[in-house]
Each structure stands twice: as C-alpha cells, then as structure tokens.
Amino acid sequence: AVLTVSDSRTAETDTSGPFIREALTVRGHTVQDHGLLPNEEPRVRAHVKLWLGREDLDVIIVTGGTGLGSRDRTIEALRPLFDKEIPGFGELFRMLGFQEQVGTAAILSRATAGSAKGKLVVSLPGSQAAVELALEKILFPELAHLMREIRR
Numbered sequence: 001a002v003l004t005v006s007d008s009r010t011a012e013t014d015t016s017g018p019f020i021r022e023a024l025t026v027r028g029h030t031v032q033d034h035g036l037l038p039n040e041e042p043r044v045r046a047h048v049k050l051w052l053g054r055e056d057l058d059v060i061i062v063t064g065g066t067g068l069g070s071r072d073r074t075i076e077a078l079r080p081l082f083d084k085e086i087p088g089f090g091e092l093f094r095m096l097g098f099q100e101q102v103g104t105a106a107i108l109s110r111a112t113a114g115s116a117k118g119k120l121v122v123s124l125p126g127s128q129a130a131v132e133l134a135l136e137k138i139l140f141p142e143l144a145h146l147m148r149e150i151r152r
Contacts, residue, residue, distance in 0.1 A: 001031065001032055001033040001034060001035075001051050001054075001057050001059075001060050001061070002017050002020045002021050002024075002031060002033075002034040002035075002060075002061050002062075002063070003017075003034065003035050003036070003037065003044070003047060003048065003051075003060070003061070003062045003063070004016060004017035004034075004035070004036040004037070004062075004063050004064055004126070005036075005037055005038070005039055005044055005062060005063070005064035005065040005074050005126075006036065006038070006039065006064045006065070006126055007038050007039050007071055009036065009064070009126070010036070011036055014036055015128045016063040016064065016124075016126055016127065016128045016131045017034060017036065017063060019128050019131055019132065020061050020063060020131060020135065021034055023132075023135050023140075024061075027140060029059075032054070032056050032057055033051065033054075033057070035047060039064070039065045039071040039072060039073055039074070040073070041073040041076055041077045042077075044062070044065070044073070044074060044077035044078070045077040045078070045080065045081065048060060048062065048077070048078060048081060048121065049081060051119075052081065052116050052117045052119060052121075053117070057119060058119055058120065058147060059119065059120045059121075059122070059143070059147075060119060060120070060121045060122070061122045061124065061139075062074055062078065062121070062122065062123045062124065063123075063124045063125070063126050063131055064124075064125070064126035065077075065123075065126070066109055066110045066111050066112075066123055066124065066125045066126075067108055067109065067110070067125065068108055068110075072110075074123050075110045075112060075123060078112075078114070078121055078123055079112075079114070081114075081116045081121065082114030082115065082116050082121065083114070083115050083116050083117070084114055084115045085112060085113075085114040086112070086113040086114055086115070086146075087112070089111070089112060089113035089122070089138060090109075090110070090111045090112040090113070092137075092138055093109065093111045093124075093130075093133070093134050093138060094106045094107065094109055094111070096133055096137050096138070097109060097130065097133060100133065101129060101130070101133060109125050109130070110123075111123055111124050111125055111130075111134065115150040118150060118151060119150070120143075120146055120147060120150055122134075122139060
C-alpha cells in the first residue's frame, strides 16, 4: 500500500505516490491500496494502523511529512506502530542523498523504516527524486531480504 501525506498535494498534483505505485507494479508487485491524507498525525497513524491489520499487505510505503516543518508529523505518527525500527534505512538514505542529490541538506530528512505486525513500513520524503533514490538504491535491492527477516 502507498500513502501520500501532504497539506499541499492533491490526487491531481501528487507525483510521488503514483511514481511509487508504478515502480512497484513494474517490478511485479501488486499495490492493493493507496491514499492521500493531510499532515495530521492521528489520521495518518489510524490509516496505517488499519492497513497493518490487513492480510493482503506486506509493505506500506508512506511519502511526505518527514521534514522539520511544524506540520511534518509522519515519523511521529508511525514510530509508535513499529515493533522494531530499522535505523540503517534512514542512515543510508541520508548518506546517499548527501552524495548524490542534495549535499548537506540531507540532514533535514527524517526518513525511516520499521517492522510492524509482520509488515515493512517505510517513510520517505515527498520529493519524487528522493523517493526514486530510496526505492532504487535501498528498498528494491533489499526488499526480499527485509521481508524474510521481518517474517522470521
């Protein structure tokens, strides 16, 4: 499932959510659900919590709301749901962002991932370039390995 979190994007202007869905589909994955919510911590947490209860979902990717702005609350919405956080995901994402895209501005991202109820939950920035970096350089190469470990 893919969730876009944004106060400024609409279904018509969101590019990252559709990009994620297409990238997953091209690689043979099935996107069972998707949505778009405003930066409202309780709503984001409740929506993801519902998805965590679904048998047909293995991975939940959330894009947006990972910065330092006062309305960026995605990380705060998701962390309480994690059984285990995967700090290496965010660390590697910021390192690659530093090297390949935004230089020292990479420190502004709070992207993270974790396991919750046997599922992988990934929180990415809202920028399509950042999403592409995370998917291509981290998530897709390690997805099978991550899922094996989470299910053990």
